[in-house]
Amino acid sequence: xxxxxxxxxxxxxxxxxxxxxxxxxxxxxxxxxxxxxxxxxxxxxxxxxxxxxxxxxxxxxxxxxxxxxxxxxxxxxxxxxxxxxxxxxxxxxxxxxxxxxxxxxxxxxxxxxxxxxx
Amino acid sequence: xxxxxxxxxxxxxxxxxxxxxxxxxxxxxxxxxxxxxxxxxxxxxxxxxxxxxxxxxxxxxxxxxxxxxxxxxxxxxxxxxxxxxxxxxxxxxxxxxxxxxxxxxxxxxx
Numbered sequence: 001x002x003x004x005x006x007x008x009x010x011x012x013x014x015x016x017x018x019x020x021x022x023x024x025x026x027x028x029x030x031x032x033x034x035x036x037x038x039x040x041x042x043x044x045x046x047x048x049x050x051x052x053x054x055x056x057x058x059x060x061x062x063x064x065x066x067x068x069x070x071x072x073x074x075x076x077x078x079x080x081x082x083x084x085x086x087x088x089x090x091x092x093x094x095x096x097x098x099x100x101x102x103x104x105x106x107x108x109x110x111x112x113x114x115x116x117x118x
Numbered sequence: 119x120x121x122x123x124x125x126x127x128x129x130x131x132x133x134x135x136x137x138x139x140x141x142x143x144x145x146x147x148x149x150x151x152x153x154x155x156x157x158x159x160x161x162x163x164x165x166x167x168x169x170x171x172x173x174x175x176x177x178x179x180x181x182x183x184x185x186x187x188x189x190x191x192x193x194x195x196x197x198x199x200x201x202x203x204x205x206x207x208x209x210x211x212x213x214x215x216x217x218x219x220x221x222x223x224x225x226x227x228x
Contacts, residue, residue: 004161033215040126042206042218043162056215090161092216107216109154109161 003027004093004110012116018079021113025072025093031055032074033107034066037088049074050096081117088112121145124207124219133228137194141207141219144188148209148217151183153192156204156221165205166192197226 035043045058049068092107154162
């Protein structure tokens with residue numbers, strides 16, 4: 001067990017709706033990263049938060065947004081859902097020594113939230 | 119061309135076999151290399167973490183990195199049915215964005 005939890009486990013939404021996914025990091029971890037994993041693919045980096053500020057973003061549109069809170073929890077929000085947003089959403093927590101990362105910044109993943117968009 | 123290439127498999131082996139899993143990559147700036155194991159409908163679990171070139175061993179698992187060839191490998195000795203999972207290679211430059219391969223599905227039959 002990594003100590004990283006996510007909720008809900010599964011979610012079904014319709015196209016155009018909005019969704020909020022939640023993650024609770026390991027205690028003491030100051031960095032959370034979110035990934036999207038489509039079926040049969042490896043995880044794709046969405047964005048990362050370090051000490052409650054966005055610290056890097058992958059090739060995802062602005063309708064994907066996030067928040068990180070002081071209590072080691074975080075959220076991923078997706079607006080105007082599209083069919084292609086159907087995927088497993090993973091959060092990963094780590095302890096960083098700065099915004100540039102480095103040795104020892106091992107990322108520990110939660111079990112994921114499976115989102116289905118109809 | 120993807121930054122990280124990995125054969126999706128499936129790779130089927132009998133119990134006790136030595137398994138070799140591989141990834142190639144194109145970005146010479148990658149310095150940190152990881153292997154994650156992912157069971158069906160679960161999150162990835164970190165198996166091995168290697169910095170730069172060289173070998174690292176942990177029990178039945180050995181990770182190898184050859185930066186000159188941009189090639190990394192994971193060897194599993196004495197494979198067990200419980201090793202059946204998808205194995206993901208991942209790497210980064212130090213900045214924390216991880217770049218993953220597509221994953222190789224491994225099936226170990228009793």
